[in-house]
Amino acid sequence: MVLAVVYAAAAGPIRDALNVSAATILITAGLLFLSGPAECAFALRSAAPSHTKYLIAYDTGWILATLVAVVPMSSGGGFWFGYQAIASALLTVAFATGAVRTENRGH
Numbered sequence: 192m193v194l195a196v197v198y199a200a201a202a203g204p205i206r207d208a209l210n211v212s213a214a215t216i217l218i219t220a221g222l223l224f225l226s227g228p229a230e231c232a233f234a235l236r237s238a239a240p241s242h243t244k245y246l247i248a249y250d251t252g253w254i255l256a257t258l259v260a261v262v263p264m265s266s267g268g269g270f271w272f273g274y275q276a277i278a279s280a281l282l283t284v285a286f287a288t289g290a291v292r293t294e295n296r297g298h
Contacts, residue, residue, distance in 0.1 A: 211269050
């Protein structure tokens with residue numbers, strides 16, 4: 192969630208430095224911001240170990256996306272932010288679904 196706030200606050204300088212539209216940065220920030228509470232809610236239900244694989248996949252993908260984006264930096268910024276937006280949305284769905292399933296098993 193902290194990274195989302197930083198992206199939103201620095202959208203202008205990031206846009207200029209990475210040649211990425213401000214809309215892409217703000218959408219990514221919004222999706223990153225939403226993934227934080229989903230992860231926290233799921234972790235509080237102590238079912239997080241079953242979903243650690245999703246965090247590992249996200250981080251691995253982030254590293255690969257970063258490496259791909261660094262090479263053609265003039266256009267790679269859009270790819271880098273696009274990855275974060277899509278992966279954050281998928282991560283949010285995985286954790287939110289897991290939180291609901293964990294809660295339903297408890298009742």
